[in-house]
């Protein structure tokens with residue numbers, strides 16, 4: 001896959017959900033890069049899903065896509081098409097976010113949509129089979145120069161500009177012992193990039209316990225949230241894993257992801273995966 005041209009930390013810090021798009025079209029060269037990148041990302045998937053581009057009307061007009069008024073001005077979208085059986089929401093999160101960060105690197109804006117879009121409308125438009133569905137889409141394009149009232153009000157509603165502090169998210173050996181940023185060593189920047197990640201309704205359900213072996217990732221669910229059609233919070237865990245691994249790789253870390261022994265965590269947390277050094 002084409003490497004990111006920018007610094008991963010900058011890309012993660014600059015990415016923000018964009019809900020109002022300008023008229024500026026994506027040029028042919030960039031569009032070709034987008035299509036190739038989606039194919040490259042998709043080819044690394046081990047579970048059953050595809051990443052598809054869904055273009056505008058092709059006549060310069062805006063094709064109306066149902067987002068319940070949540071997105072304005074966009075005519076280009078990317079979508080996840082998942083098999084109903086055998087898709088893995090952690091992997092979908094990890095790879096869709098990989099695509100989102102590559103789009104940001106190409107100067108394009110996006111907004112993860114897992115709830116506020118017309119699923120049936122998209123499914124018809126992309127002509128998918130009955131054994132498949134669309135859990136996630138995102139507009140892709142150039143955002144308006146300033147956030148619109150729409151953007152600002154959604155951002156205020158979900159507190160999109162804030163993130164939980166380190167002592168609520170990251171721990172060392174036990175949850176009795178919050179991890180201090182200053183002593184997190186090599187994990188400091190990868191964990192900070194986890195903290196800055198997007199999550200459904202900005203709920204930030206990721207928790208990490210570090211120990212001498214590495215970083216152990218857990219999900220602290222908001223009970224019942226986002227489970228109606230698709231496990232959005234496992235998706236958020238995939239985003240955290242994506243941010244961690246891309247940042248760790250840029251810093252030359254060569255750990256690996258394993259499912260295995262991990263420190264004890266509160267009973268309500270679900271263990272997801274460990275990055276072992």
Ligand SMILES: Cc1cc2nc3c(=O)[nH]c(=O)nc-3n(C[C@H](O)[C@H](O)[C@H](O)COP(=O)(O)O)c2cc1C
Pocket residue numbers: 015016017018070111112113114115116117154158159160161197198199200201202232235236239
């Ligand atoms: C899995 C997932 C699903 C999301 N679904 C929606 C959605 O349906 N509608 C929406 O307006 N924003 C949605 N968002 C965007 C979040 O609200 C946003 O990422 C969060 O508020 C943080 O803001 P930021 O992305 O600008 O950092 C979703 C984000 C994620 C990660």
